Each structure stands twice: as C-alpha cells, then as structure tokens.
Amino acid sequence: MATIRDVAKEAGLSTGTISKALSHPEKVTKKNLVKIEAAIKKLNYKPNMLAQKFRSKQSNTIVVMVPDIANLFFAKVISGIESVAQQEGYNVLLGDTKDSADREKDFIRMVETRLADGLVNLRPYKASDSLLPKKGVPAVNASSSIHTPYCSVRIDNVGAAEKVVNHLISLGHKKIGVISGLADNPHSVDRMQGYKQALAKANIDFDPQIVIEGDFNYWSGLSAAEQFCQMKDRPTAIFCMNDEMAIAAMRGFIDKGLEIPGDISITGFDDMDVSKYVVPTLTTVSQPAEKMGERSAELLFNMIQDKPILVDDHILPYEFVIRESTAPPR
Amino acid sequence: MATIRDVAKEAGLSTGTISKALSHPEKVTKKNLVKIEAAIKKLNYKPNMLAQKFRSKQSNTIVVMVPDIANLFFAKVISGIESVAQQEGYNVLLGDTKDSADREKDFIRMVETRLADGLVNLRPYKASDSLLPKKGVPAVNASSSIHTPYCSVRIDNVGAAEKVVNHLISLGHKKIGVISGLADNPHSVDRMQGYKQALAKANIDFDPQIVIEGDFNYWSGLSAAEQFCQMKDRPTAIFCMNDEMAIAAMRGFIDKGLEIPGDISITGFDDMDVSKYVVPTLTTVSQPAEKMGERSAELLFNMIQDKPILVDDHILPYEFVIRESTAPPR
C-alpha cells in the first residue's frame, strides 16, 4: 500500500508538501499540485485515516447506544443523529446494548480510549444502574425522562400523558385502565404521574386494580387485554404507554368480540408509522423522534467542541393525535 | 492524559513491560503485575486505542451500509450482524445510505483508508450503479438477488414468489394482481419472475394490466389498491411484494367496503412483526433476517482473516406462512 512517502518520492517532493497539498491545497504551487495529483493517481494512494486520527487525536466518530435497534422509535432517532453527524463529518458507531447497563461499558470505554469523541445514549436514565454521566465522556441522553443528571433531550412525558387521559375524561370516561411499561422504567414513571394528575384534577380516585404492568412489547399488551376482559367491571378506556402495546390490546379486545372504540377506547404513545395503518387508527402522542436525534447530535458536537451548553434539559414539543380509537363510552 | 510512558515511570519499569503486561500478563512477574496495576489505577490510564489500531494496522471495525435504517427488515439484519461482530470483538459502523450509490462512496472509502476492515451491504445489487465489488474492499451483500457478483447472502426470491402465487392458484384464484416494488429493484425482478413462472405452470396468461408498480412503501400500496378498485374486472387476489404495501392495500380495500379475504385475498413478503398483528393477519414469506445478518458477518470475518470462502452465493431457507388474509374466491 502506498504511503505518503511513496507519493513524495514519485512527485520529487517532500512528505510535508504532500501533506499540505492534501489539507491546504491553496498553499502549494499549481505546478506541484499537478505533479502530486499525478503521483497520487499513479500509486492509487489513499491516506491512512487511522494514522491521521492518531496523529490529530480526533476520531471524528461518535457512538450511539441503543437499547433495541429493531424498535422503530429508536430507528428514527438514530436517523436524525446520522443526518447531522454526516453533515458535521462525523461517523456514527452504533451499539445495540440490549437494554443492559453492562453492555454499555464497552461503548463508554470507546470514548475513554479515544476511539470515539462522544456518545449519545438512547436508554432512559435509571439512577440504579446508569454508568453516565462520567467525566471525560461527553454524552447526551436522547430519550430521557425528568431528573436525568446530564445533558438530555426529551418530551414532557408527564404533560403528554395527562393530556391523553384528559381527552378520555372529556369524552366521558370515568374508569380508565392503564397498560404501563415496566414499573421501574423512567418513561413509565413519568407517564404514570401524568395519568394520576389527570385523574386527580377530575376528582376520579386512582384504582391500582386497573393498572396492569407490561413491558412495552406486543405480547404484554395482548395479555393485559385478556386480563381486562376478565374483570367484572371492565374499564371503558385504556391508556397504553406505547403504541405497540396499544395495538396488541386492540387486537386482544377485538378477538374477544369487543368493538373499538364503541365498547372500549384505546390510546397509545409514540405514534409509530403503523399506528395510522391499523383499524381503527390509533389515538396517540406523536414524539418528534427524528428531531430528538438531531438535537441530541447537535448538543453533543457542541460539547465535543467545547462550546458552552446553555440548557441541560431540552424539552421538545410533542403532538397529541386524535384518531379513530377513542370515543365516548356507550 | 496518562500515556503508557507515565505508567512505566510510575511503576519504575519500561514501556515494553507495561505493554506486555497488558497483552500477555502471564509473561510478567506477579510482583510487577501488581505494581503496574497500581500505577494504572493511580493514573487512571486508558490505552489509546487509536494508537493501538494504528500500530497494529487493524481497525477491528466493519461498516454496514443500509438503505434505510427505519426499515424493520434491515433492523433485524443489522441486529444479526451486530451480535456476531460483538462476539468477534469487532465494532460496527452504521451507514444509512438513503438508497443512494453516491452516499455509499464515503463508506467504501472508510475501508480503503483503513478505518474499517470490511463492509456489509444491505442494498441489493444493481449493475447500473453498484460501486462493489472493488478490490481491496472485503465485502458481502446481505440482501442480494441472483447474479450479485460478489459474496452474498439471500433467500430464493424467485422460488418464494412462485410458492406464494401457487398457493393462491391452488385456492382457486385465476386472476391474480400484483403490487410490485420499483421495476428496476432486483428484488422486484426476482419476485416477478417467480410470479410469472407460477402462472405459466398453471396455464394462466400473464396480464400486465393487473400489475401495478409500487415502491415498497405504504402509500404506494394504498394507491395501488384504489386503482384495483376502479377496474371493472377486479382480481380476486393480490400478490404484494412486501408486507408494508400489503397492509396498506388491505386498508385500502377495507375502506372501499371489501372484505378480506372474502372479497379479495392478499399476500405479503418479509413477515414483519406487524404482519401478525393486523386484522386479518397476513399470509406472507418469512425471511430469516437475523440469520442473514449473522451469516453475512461470519462470511465477512472469514474474508478479512483470509480464510477461504467456499461458496459465494449463500441461499438461506425462507418460510411460507399462511395466515388469515387468503381464502378461496367467492
């Protein structure tokens, strides 16, 4: 493989000149530029970027830690990160952490060992097992909840949940069930708080009996729906903490012969693409996933370049989308 | 930042010994090992991996080029690649190419410039604009079609399509419409060939009138469904070239008051998770996405390590899944 030295020899110049020609061509004479170009082409020279990075102490790479890459919401956030990274000349190293703090270690180590300049974490912050923040590791959390102790981007989960439940209440629902995420998931916690706030303001007592814990995946939504069906006094509406469980619940209720929204109203959270495809279409909260990714990346690049970060907790606007899955109770 | 030299000084040893302690600890005395460990901890030393990689001329990184990261099928393939890569101690650099050959250049350049050791391409091969194969760039195509001129992993698209159409024919359908992908997409070409083969064997004439070109996305499926509805002599079954268009078409037909599968049977291709959630559930071809990713990664690592590659065209088994969306014509 040709090195810069080979090019220098071929062009009858010094390595320093070649190097300059590559980075600041305007500071080299036209004549030499031509010679250099010819030599490069003749030898098919490609600068060794590993050497460049090593020398310049800049990896121009960021790592993105994602709990589950086969999750549409994350895919969109990543897409947003990618697009601003590309713009800034950064590479994105993707790490699927399978929602485990343990697996995060390797990726954090990458920035500690100079392999990457910084990191975006898509896993919501849990005090119990978070490895971040860590000094020397520029990081931003792109899917955070309240009380994340480092730079973070999120929506107002509490407010959004409250809005959803308000909508159900205003339709006339009094008995509103919940299919939550895992109880210790920060998003579950925030959304549950919003649910309770809405109930309280409407003077409806909180009933833990009609809160069923899921795990954000399809099957947990399905099984929750079955449990609701077995209740003698079934809720007339269900607030699901994400779209996947909501769609599963719809399927479960329909299979039991219930009509949606006639017999039971359903709401989701996230606004995945599918949610406008299902029948009936799903009332849900639309998170600006792509924007969240973009903003996170922008913040990270600012940190890496030591620009001042003015705000630590970035709250992006969400949208409450009313579709066909909600209606007044019969 | 502490370097290996600082550690050597702190431990009262030479850099060579520190280096050896890190890579072959068994070749260093216990006593010194203890001293070294103490020094490392005291200085919070982290080896500079950029320097290591530069020195060893191995990036231990592969790049994965994906046409669209927000596509569930690709997400699964990537997940498979990731898991093998992690196992082998490789990092994966993700590149969203937005289905453009132009954007692929940058990523190919990464392996040419030593930033990565090899590359997995998820974009199916098109003779007209493929930048691969390229010598000096170990690469495998993980979502290929027939006639891909480099190492590739795929399913038998032709055979799978034929099987789907055979199923419809055996149910008694004689007029089977198609919603295809873009006509020049290799997967479209293969699947169309399978469709024609099935028709030919059943002595059904091919009718280009009932083939509508889509682009694998939701809206194209929806619009195709509308076009089918306007035909005086509508097909009794539609072979859709992926699940997304199939689900869209179902929605379109249902909105027009048709029943599925009573009035019209629908088949998909891919077996996305959603396809078992929709009502009715979708008859489709299940691609072993995760396996395809794993196999691709394994092949790539073999190439990188100069192990002999015996087979160039790897065909993985698919599964034909019959669900609720197909039935005999009325």
Place this chain on the structure above:
DNA sequence: CTGAAAGCGCTAACAT
C-alpha cells in the same frame, strides 16, 4: 513555498 526532522502512543524485535 518547500524541506528536514521531530514525535504522536504504542508494539515488537532484540539485547541484556
């Protein structure tokens, strides 16, 4: 504008 030379942090002979 160009050349010479030092050195980034680490590894791997080779010598001790």
Place this chain on the structure above:
DNA sequence: ATGTTAGCGCTTTCAG
C-alpha cells in the same frame, strides 16, 4: 523477565 530502541504514517513546526 525486563529494558532498549526503532518505527508504524502522518502532521507540524522551524529553517531555508
């Protein structure tokens, strides 16, 4: 078993 040293490919002073 440990130390010494050269050098990976590149950039960047500093002279000329």
